[in-house]
Amino acid sequence: MIESTNFALITGASSGVGRAISAHLSQEGNLILHGRNLHRLEETKSFCSATKNQIIWQFDLAETEKIESSLAEFLQSNGAYVESFIHCAGILKLLPFRSMTYAQIVETININFISAAQIIRVLLKKKINNKQLKTIVFISSTASKFGAKAFTIYSASKGALDSFMRSLAVELAPDIRVNSVLPGGIKTQMTEQIFSNAELAARMEKEYPLGLGEADDIADLVMFLISDNAKWITGQQFIIDGGRTINITA
Numbered sequence: 001m002i003e004s005t006n007f008a009l010i011t012g013a014s015s016g017v018g019r020a021i022s023a024h025l026s027q028e029g030n031l032i033l034h035g036r037n038l039h040r041l042e043e044t045k046s047f048c049s050a051t052k053n054q055i056i057w058q059f060d061l062a063e064t065e066k067i068e069s070s071l072a073e074f075l076q077s078n079g080a081y082v083e084s085f086i087h088c089a090g091i092l093k094l095l096p097f098r099s100m101t102y103a104q105i106v107e108t109i110n111i112n113f114i115s116a117a118q119i120i121r122v123l124l125k126k127k128i129n130n131k132q133l134k135t136i137v138f139i140s141s142t143a144s145k146f147g148a149k150a151f152t153i154y155s156a157s158k159g160a161l162d163s164f165m166r167s168l169a170v171e172l173a174p175d176i177r178v179n180s181v182l183p184g185g186i187k188t189q190m191t192e193q194i195f196s197n198a199e200l201a202a203r204m205e206k207e208y209p210l211g212l213g214e215a216d217d218i219a220d221l222v223m224f225l226i227s228d229n230a231k232w233i234t235g236q237q238f239i240i241d242g243g244r245t246i247n248i249t250a
Contacts, residue, residue, distance in 0.1 A: 012089030020215035169235030184241025
């Protein structure tokens with residue numbers, strides 16, 4: 001039996017950074033674990049503390065037009081309110097821009113950016129979430145600030161997310177704090193295409209003064225940002241990349 005009706009909603013909780021954040025936050029309170037794959041969400045739940053305090057919202061965020069009805073129904077049927085929203089869901093298709101299809105462009109923008117906006121629209125409705133939302137954290141990417149081949153639409157989607165974050169932080173203050181976390185090289189299921197190239201992986205390893213990162217490194221920062229310890233922080237982009245972006249070594 002879940003005692004509190006307040007939850008942290010984590011999209012993309014079925015793997016990678018989302019799973020690590022879920023495991024960390026489960027030590028502090030109730031979670032709504034979101035993802036498309038029910039089996040992987042159940043696996044994430046098994047890694048959490050007090051698994052009875054986690055509920056699963058299985059939904060494909062690519063279906064942006066259905067997000068509002070699905071989430072509203074889910075929250076109301078579970079008697080749940082969302083206090084913290086962490087958007088980890090993301091899709092990365094490494095292709096030269098000339099090779100990308102319209103469908104791939106739309107899917108990337110929908111999952112990485114528009115889905116977050118749609119979810120927040122729901123969470124801001126008093127009748128649905130009872131003004132319980134206090135903190136929002138977007139998992140963005142250093143690709144939103146720097147150029148890279150084959151990252152065009154992914155970078156654009158994360159750049160949109162960060163721009164959205166800054167204006168939203170001003171609009172929702174002082175009641176709701178909004179920040180972005182921009183990871184560098186993290187080994188996850190989404191980035192395995194990059195690290196499967198041994199030559200590229202070795203080169204990247206050399207470019208990171210502190211070495212490549214782990215999903216837990218991101219989770220620790222997210223825990224801080226949604227806590228009262230960060231009560232005077234909003235509208236900020238936090239780069240966490242082991243020092244790569246300040247490394248100008250030739």
